[in-house]
Amino acid sequence: MITQFVITPGEKPKRLDVFLRHREPDISRTCIQRLIELGRIRLNTAVVKPSHTVKPGDRITIDTPQPETLSLAGKTVPLDVLYEDECHLVLNKPAGIVVHPTSGHWSGTLLNAILSHFQLQPTPHHDSIDTPKPRFVHRLDKNTSGVMVVAKTREAHRALAWQFEQHTITRVYEALIWDIPADSQGVINLPIGRDRKNRKLVSAQTNEPKPATTEYRMVQRFGKKASHVQLVPKTGRTHQIRAHMGSIGCPILGDTTYGGQKVNSIEKRMIPRVMLHARTLGFRHPKTGKFQEYSTTLPSDMQSTVQALKN
Known part of the structure; x- marks a missing residue:
């Protein structure tokens, strides 16, 4: 799908990727930069670098990915x-x-x-x-x-x-985790940010710590090696729940990024994916202001893992 527009008078000169990041808030800057590098975003029909300065009168063409079935x-x-x-x-x-x-x-x-x-x-x-x-x-x-x-x-x-x-959104997650938390319920209040050594991770070992809080409550325990917990993030940091659970020694099953290879299987059963599910989301309607809340049950792969852990 191709979109074209001309930068209007009064717009201050700025980098192409920065300009598009503010104009297209639903597309990440990394994605914008990649599309520019692939030539799918052009300035006045020419392929330019993400750092190229744009100004009023410039015409930008964006060739977004074609619609497909899921x-x-x-x-x-x-x-x-x-x-x-x-x-x-x-x-x-x-x-x-x-x-x-x-x-x-x-x-x-x-x-x-x-x-x-x-x-x-x-x-x-x-x-x-x-x-x-x-x-x-x-x-x-x-x-x-x-x-x-x-x-x-x-x-x-x-x-x-x-x-x-x-942070007025209601969010509730469910997860199957490695080990048993020391307390049946608690609050993890640990500032996190991009890890100093590995930028793909977030952790407390960061130069840019941001406040992050997650509440957890035990739902069910499976012997001494795993448990089912309910999680309520009070802030919305990237990988917050995953990093927080890893920080207390109870990484989410299947999450090798924050738990290592050990969480890939339990009692010889392979874990199919990261066992994390966003169960509930509540917010006010963007137009009427009326509060609405939606919930879903655990997906089949998590349900089958729960049954296996019970046995």
């Missing part, structure tokens, strides 16, 4: 829509799906599927400003399942993003 391991997966209106879409994301195109994942993403979903909806003015456009307010990791909300308009995106920034 697929997982070669199998078509329909969108599991929990609620939808003209402002936003609430869905149950399956594990194994990347939310937004990134290096190595340019197709088969949740964004591709949502674009395809929107194209199937009748709109009175296809090219008007009212045409639905997915704008991500938050993300779930590839191997995390659960409830997500996606804005369809700029106004809805601003209203929902403000709620996330103010």
